[in-house]
């Protein structure tokens with residue numbers, strides 16, 4: 001069994017418990033800044049900076065980081081959105097982190113978790129998320145579509161994550177407007193930025209906002225994914241381990257080269 005399978009089994013147990021104990025509070029997302037709009041309008045590479053204490057591939061990354069002060073610095077130094085890993089068993093995150101982070105910043109907040117059921121989407125909305133993650137590898141296309149429609153129906157934006165050509169086809173069929181290309185294979189942990197280069201050209205609608213996820217550390221990495229037509233990057237470990245966040249943001253927020261976008 002690979003790590004993604006392990007995570008999904010554990011997540012199903014969490015969902016069973018959630019269905020017993022959780023009651024939805026909100027009906028609709030209150031209007032907020034759209035991640036899609038703000039990233040499309042920016043003339044610099046947009047950054048989703050991630051709050052991630054630990055991970056299956058790296059173990060402990062920065063377990064003692066304070067969610068509010070750390071993500072306030074993200075906003076101050078130029079993050080366009082914040083991703084909060086809320087899975088506890090594998091990433092040491094909590095929904096409480098998301099709620100506290102939401103209260104401290106004014107940019108969109110992504111609930112990064114392994115979402116398999118509507119109840120997790122209800123909870124994301126209640127805790128103040130603006131965007132949720134749906135991972136194409138985690139479920140069948142028909143279920144993905146149900147959850148996609150459910151979330152967007154509540155006024156949430158969806159980052160649809162893909163890692164293979166088949167999943168790129170699923171994103172095209174769904175007409176997803178925000179597609180995250182994960183450079184990390186969630187089954188083997190291999191990270192390769194060529195994944196972004198390969199899959200970006202498979203996304204058919206030029207209006208799709210492409211985000212490159214995982215393994216981004218340097219200006220050269222950002223230049224590389226930008227050439228593939230990406231307008232946003234999702235960066236976790238580099239942000240959690242940086243000893244100079246201002247410098248890290250300055251290095252990664254490169255100007256967008258519109259020529260490469262039109263060539264896509």
Ligand SMILES: O=C(O)c1ccccc1NCC(=O)[C@H](O)[C@H](O)COP(=O)(O)O
Nearest residue numbers: 055056057186213214215216235236237
């Ligand atoms: O990060 C992991 O080890 C991992 C393992 C299994 C499933 C998901 C995993 N990570 C989620 C992510 O996709 C990353 O947190 C995110 O893209 C940021 O990556 P990085 O900048 O490399 O920390």
